[in-house]
Amino acid sequence: MRVTFATEPASPDRPNEDFIAVTPDAVVLLDGAGTPAGSESGCSHGVAWYARTLGSTLIASLTQSAGTLTEILAEGIKATTSLHDFTCDVNHPGSPSATVVMLRCTDGHLDYLVLADSVLVLDVIGTEDPMVITDDREGQVGKRYRTAMDALDSGTTDHTAALRTYVEAMRAHRNRDGGFWVTASDPLAAEQALTGTLPADQIRAAALLSDGASRLVDRFGLATWRQTLDILDQDGPAELIRRVRDAEHSDPSGKRWPRGKSLDDATAAYIRIT
Numbered sequence: 001m002r003v004t005f006a007t008e009p010a011s012p013d014r015p016n017e018d019f020i021a022v023t024p025d026a027v028v029l030l031d032g033a034g035t036p037a038g039s040e041s042g043c044s045h046g047v048a049w050y051a052r053t054l055g056s057t058l059i060a061s062l063t064q065s066a067g068t069l070t071e072i073l074a075e076g077i078k079a080t081t082s083l084h085d086f087t088c089d090v091n092h093p094g095s096p097s098a099t100v101v102m103l104r105c106t107d108g109h110l111d112y113l114v115l116a117d118s119v120l121v122l123d124v125i126g127t128e129d130p131m132v133i134t135d136d137r138e139g140q141v142g143k144r145y146r147t148a149m150d151a152l153d154s155g156t157t158d159h160t161a162a163l164r165t166y167v168e169a170m171r172a173h174r175n176r177d178g179g180f181w182v183t184a185s186d187p188l189a190a191e192q193a194l195t196g197t198l199p200a201d202q203i204r205a206a207a208l209l210s211d212g213a214s215r216l217v218d219r220f221g222l223a224t225w226r227q228t229l230d231i232l233d234q235d236g237p238a239e240l241i242r243r244v245r246d247a248e249h250s251d252p253s254g255k256r257w258p259r260g261k262s263l264d265d266a267t268a269a270y271i272r273i274t
């Protein structure tokens with residue numbers, strides 16, 4: 001595998017809540033779910049700590065364990081929870097959480113795992129349309145609650161308050177049947193991930209994108225998945241993020257593209273496999 005990646009926080013004065021790590025045969029991407037200003041989380045460590053701690057645990061396990069990706073994720077959630085369950089309220093509905101994408105290439109096979117709304121794009125040899133794997137349960141639940149927030153201009157006090165209300169309403173559906181699943185403190189969430197195995201010689205390349213990077217396609221509609229793979233292949237992950245930032249800055253108030261965060265942490269990894 002040949003891997004290139006780029007990651008950039010929404011703002012230079014805030015920690016990047018995305019996490020990316022790579023070994024010669026595995027890639028892990030997490031996107032920590034933010035706690036809006038004024039919202040309780042029960043955790044004194046914060047979302048960036050959570051994403052980095054879980055992400056480091058997962059990449060270490062991927063180098064040592066022959067277990068399934070679901071097993072590795074469940075163990076990683078358990079280990080991360082044990083690092084702060086004696087200081088923090090890990091069962092708080094707003095405790096730090098994250099999306100996860102894992103990719104592992106061993107013995108000619110490619111294993112993947114996707115939980116929540118980060119995106120895995122697979123460039124399958126001989127097909128024009130890439131295979132796109134994402135878990136949109138959070139987006140589906142979110143449609144019920146985002147109308148008020150989307151009607152307001154980003155950056156205004158009212159929008160900030162509506163975002164907080166939205167996030168707190170979503171908590172009632174987090175890690176529940178009929179709701180949506182993310183990593184938080186319950187290892188059972190791992191069983192809700194989308195997983196699969198493909199012959200590595202059928203995959204030309206793969207892209208892992210946090211939703212701050214995939215928004216160029218799935219929120220702004222400014223590129224197709226095929227064009228995204230081409231940008232990554234020819235110009236690299238930093239160029240993809242630059243295009244996302246250009247779009248965000250062209251619509252700072254979210255009038256054209258209503259969104260919770262005007263700018264978001266963005267991470268893109270591109271892996272050439274064959």
Ligand SMILES: [Zn+2]
Nearest residue numbers: 043045084088
């Ligand atoms: Zn904590």
